Amino acid sequence: MHSLFRNEKIQMVGIALATAIGAEFRITPFSGDFYRIGLGVSIFLFFLLQFRHLSFVKTGFLAGIAAVIFQSVEWLIYTNSTSLLAGLQNNAPAALYYTFFAWCLGKLLGRSKEIQPLALGALVTLVDFSSNLLELLFRNLFLGTAPYHFNELALLLMTAVIRSYFVIGLYNSIAIQQFKMLHAEQEKRMEQMLNVGSSLYGEAFYLRKSMDNIEGITASSFELYDKLRQEQSLLAKQALVVTQQIHEVKKDTQRILAGLLKLFNNETLTQMSLVEVVHYVRKGNMEYSEMLGKKIVFKQQVALDLITPHYIALLTILNNLVANAVEAIESSGSIDIEISQHGGKLIFIVADSGKGIPPEEVELVFEPGFTTKFDQTGIAATGIGLSHVRDIISSFEGSIRAEQLDAGPGTAFIVELSLAALNHPNTTPNLKEVLHVH
Numbered sequence: 001m002h003s004l005f006r007n008e009k010i011q012m013v014g015i016a017l018a019t020a021i022g023a024e025f026r027i028t029p030f031s032g033d034f035y036r037i038g039l040g041v042s043i044f045l046f047f048l049l050q051f052r053h054l055s056f057v058k059t060g061f062l063a064g065i066a067a068v069i070f071q072s073v074e075w076l077i078y079t080n081s082t083s084l085l086a087g088l089q090n091n092a093p094a095a096l097y098y099t100f101f102a103w104c105l106g107k108l109l110g111r112s113k114e115i116q117p118l119a120l121g122a123l124v125t126l127v128d129f130s131s132n133l134l135e136l137l138f139r140n141l142f143l144g145t146a147p148y149h150f151n152e153l154a155l156l157l158m159t160a161v162i163r164s165y166f167v168i169g170l171y172n173s174i175a176i177q178q179f180k181m182l183h184a185e186q187e188k189r190m191e192q193m194l195n196v197g198s199s200l201y202g203e204a205f206y207l208r209k210s211m212d213n214i215e216g217i218t219a220s221s222f223e224l225y226d227k228l229r230q231e232q233s234l235l236a237k238q239a240l241v242v243t244q245q246i247h248e249v250k251k252d253t254q255r256i257l258a259g260l261l262k263l264f265n266n267e268t269l270t271q272m273s274l275v276e277v278v279h280y281v282r283k284g285n286m287e288y289s290e291m292l293g294k295k296i297v298f299k300q301q302v303a304l305d306l307i308t309p310h311y312i313a314l315l316t317i318l319n320n321l322v323a324n325a326v327e328a329i330e331s332s333g334s335i336d337i338e339i340s341q342h343g344g345k346l347i348f349i350v351a352d353s354g355k356g357i358p359p360e361e362v363e364l365v366f367e368p369g370f371t372t373k374f375d376q377t378g379i380a381a382t383g384i385g386l387s388h389v390r391d392i393i394s395s396f397e398g399s400i401r402a403e404q405l406d407a408g409p410g411t412a413f414i415v416e417l418s419l420a421a422l423n424h425p426n427t428t429p430n431l432k433e434v435l436h437v438h
Helices: 008-022 040-050 056-079 084-091 093-111 117-143 150-228 233-261 274-291 311-328 385-395 419-423 431-435
Strands: 295-302 332-342 345-352 399-404 411-418
Touching (some): 008 040, 008 056, 117 150, 150 233, 274 295, 274 332, 311 332, 311 385, 311 411, 385 399
Antiparallel strands (some): 345 411
C-alpha cells in the first residue's frame, strides 16, 4: 500500500481529484456562474510545492481535465441541460488555467529552488493573476462572455495575493515544523552516537593501557623462561606456558577491542566545538539526574568556543566529571561547568554542591581502583574511573586536581589541558590506531 501511494501517476491523479473537489468550494465574483474562485487553486498550489518531483505540466493538465469534468456535471445539473458537449465547452477554459499555472510554476521553481518566501509569494501571485487573465481572455474571445472591468481585475489580483501568500505561509510553517522534528531526531541520534563514542573511547584507552601491561608481563615471562631453560628445564617449560597464555590473553583483548570498534565509526565527524560538547554533556546529565530523581540546576559558562578534532576525548573527560557530580548530590543541588583559557592552557572546572570529598581522600580519588560508590549489596560502581580520566588528560599534556569548595560542601575538579595538543590532529591516536588495526 505504501509503495502504491509513492507511484507518481497515482500522486498526480490524487492531486487532480483533490483540486477538482476543492474547486467546488468557491465564490463567483462576476455575473453569472461561468467563472469561480475556489479552494481548488490553493490545494493545487500546495501540492505542487510539496511534490516538486512530479511533472508540473502533466499534473496541471490532469487537474484541469478533472476540474472541467466536475464543473461540467455541475453545469448540466444547474441548467437542466442534456448537452454534455455544451457543458464541456463552457468549462473548458478551466483546463487552460491549471495547465498554464503549472507550467509557469514549474519554470519558476526549476530555475531557482532557494527563493525567499516573500519573493516566492510575489512571483506566484503574478503566475496566478496571469493564468486568470489567460482564462478570461479565452472565454471572451471564444465563448463571447462580457468584457471585464478594472474592479474585477483588482478583485482577481487581491485574490491571487491572499491565496498565494496564505498557501506559501502554510507550506513554510509545515516545512519548518518538519525541519524541527528532523533536527530533534538528528540531535537525538548524535547524542546517542557521542555517548557510545565517549564510552568506547574510555574503554579503549583503558584496554590500551592493559595491553601495554600485558606486553610488559609477556616480555618479563619470556626473559624468565630464557634464564630458566639453561638451568631447570621443567621450570623453563612452565614459564614458557605462562608466557604463551599471557600472549593469548593479549590477542583476546585485541579481538574484544576490534569488536567494539565495529560499533563506532570514528570518521562520522571530524571536528566539534566546545559549546557543542558542553551542550551534549549538559543535556545527557540533565536526563541522568531526572532518572535518579534528583533536582539539579546546571549552570555553564564557556569563555571560548574552541573547535577541536579531539571532541570525543573532551566529551569523555567532561561527561565523567559531570556524571560524578550528579551522583555526589543526594537529592537536590547545583553543578557549575566553567571553561576558560589561561595562557596556553584550556581550563575545565566542574563544581558541585554535593557532600564533598573528605580531606584524607582528595589525593586518593585518582588512584586506580579507588571508589566511594557502592550499591546496596556492597558492590563497587563500574566505569572508567578518575584514574583513567587522569590518564586521558595526561595524553593532552594536562593535569587534574580536586579541591574542596570554600563556600560550603561540595567539590571542584580543575582540569588543565594544552591548547596546542587539542589543536593538533595527531596528539593522541584514534581508536583504530590504539589497536594498530587498519
